[in-house]
Amino acid sequence: MNSKIAEIKGKIEKKVLHPYLLKYIQVPIIDSDKLLLLVSAMEGLDLTDRERENYALTATLVQIALDIHEHVTNSQSLAGTKERQLTVLAGDYYSGLYYKHLAESDDILMIRSLSRGIKKVNEHKTLLYQKEFKSVGLLLDSIKSIEASVLAKFSGFFGRDAWIPFMESFLLMKRLLKERNDFLRDGISPFFDALEAVVETVDLHGGNRNSGNLVELLDHELVSLRIELKERMNAVKNINEAVRSRAEELLGEIKIFVEEG
Numbered sequence: 001m002n003s004k005i006a007e008i009k010g011k012i013e014k015k016v017l018h019p020y021l022l023k024y025i026q027v028p029i030i031d032s033d034k035l036l037l038l039v040s041a042m043e044g045l046d047l048t049d050r051e052r053e054n055y056a057l058t059a060t061l062v063q064i065a066l067d068i069h070e071h072v073t074n075s076q077s078l079a080g081t082k083e084r085q086l087t088v089l090a091g092d093y094y095s096g097l098y099y100k101h102l103a104e105s106d107d108i109l110m111i112r113s114l115s116r117g118i119k120k121v122n123e124h125k126t127l128l129y130q131k132e133f134k135s136v137g138l139l140l141d142s143i144k145s146i147e148a149s150v151l152a153k154f155s156g157f158f159g160r161d162a163w164i165p166f167m168e169s170f171l172l173m174k175r176l177l178k179e180r181n182d183f184l185r186d187g188i189s190p191f192f193d194a195l196e197a198v199v200e201t202v203d204l205h206g207g208n209r210n211s212g213n214l215v216e217l218l219d220h221e222l223v224s225l226r227i228e229l230k231e232r233m234n235a236v237k238n239i240n241e242a243v244r245s246r247a248e249e250l251l252g253e254i255k256i257f258v259e260e261g
Contacts, residue, residue, distance in 0.1 A: 001242040005036055008056050015057065015097060016064060018090075028064045028094070033174060033246060035060055037151055037167050040243050041160045055110075058101045059154050062114055065094035066121055066150070110157060117153035121146055128190060131197040139194055140172065140221065147171035166232040166239075173225050173250050180218055192218075219257065226254045 009030055016028045038056050047055075068091045102111045124145040133139040148168040155163045179191040195214055233239060233247050 001036070001040065001240055005032065005039060005242075008039065008053055009035060011053065012057055012060050016061070016094060018093070028068055028090075030060060031063060031067075034063060034151060034171070036242060036246060037163070037170070038154065040240050041151075041155050041163045041167075042158065043240065044238070045158060054101060055154070058098055058110070059114070059150060061094050061098040061101070062118060062150050065091045065098065066118065068094065113153045113157045114150060117150040120149040124149075128194055131194045133194060133198050134201065136195065136198055136217065136221065139191075139198055140176075143175055143191065144168050144172040147175050162236055166229070166236050169225060169229040169232050170247055170250070173222065173229055173254075176218060176222055176225070177250065177253055180215065180222075184215070222254050223258060226251055 009032065012030055012035075016030070035056060038059050039052065042052050042055065045052075068087060098114075099111065102108075102114075124142040127133070127142050128139075128146065133142070148164075148171045151167050151171070152164045155161065155167065176191070179189045183189040183192045192214055195217065199214065199217070229247060229251065233244065
């Protein structure tokens with residue numbers, strides 16, 4: 001499985017690493033975990049290797065287009081304006097590649113399904129930056145939608161509904177662990193900004209709202225999510241060893257800081 005992922009990733013890189021764009025924008029990040037989940041969910045389907053690669057390429061291009069638009073800066077300098085414009089155009093370029101691949105395969109139903117996923121991701125990204133959540137649970141649901149909606153629509157399209165809860169928990173945990181690490185390292189995190197706004201709204205800590213309390217609050221949610229991920233992973237039949245091993249790595253990260261705490 002890992003060699004298959006590496007092969008598909010190499011083909012995707014040839015599509016997205018446009019030499020001119022790379023002079024001005026960040027290198028597009030190909031999420032290996034999402035690619036692993038995509039390819040694994042297609043195991044056992046009556047698809048040729050070329051069809052699997054094409055679908056994996058398509059869904060990954062969608063994700064890259066969504067992710068790269070997050071890197072648009074607010075710089076007012078001439079160089080910053082050019083970078084911002086090219087970043088927007090790069091996202092549109094990758095979106096165009098995605099539509100091109102699906103149009104060539106005449107897969108209108110897949111376009112419709114993934115478009116719904118894209119719409120949901122964008123709606124919840126807007127909610128995240130507006131920071132108007134009434135509870136921690138609603139905030140986590142938005143993060144889950146941002147991370148997993150494209151894969152969920154993709155899996156549902158192929159009748160792999162049993163994979164969806166597992167994917168959601170897996171990708172939510174991965175995102176929260178990243179936000180935790182970024183916040184502890186840099187003190188900056190869109191998620192923690194939104195979490196702090198929730199805390200201020202519901203006054204969870206009686207006015208003592210320091211960064212330590214926010215991390216503790218997230219850690220509590222991660223411990224609950226750890227149990228949920230184990231249950232959902234066991235509910236997926238014939239899950240391959242590559243996926244199980246990667247999930248165990250994430251679970252191990254939580255175990256480490258829980259023991260330290």
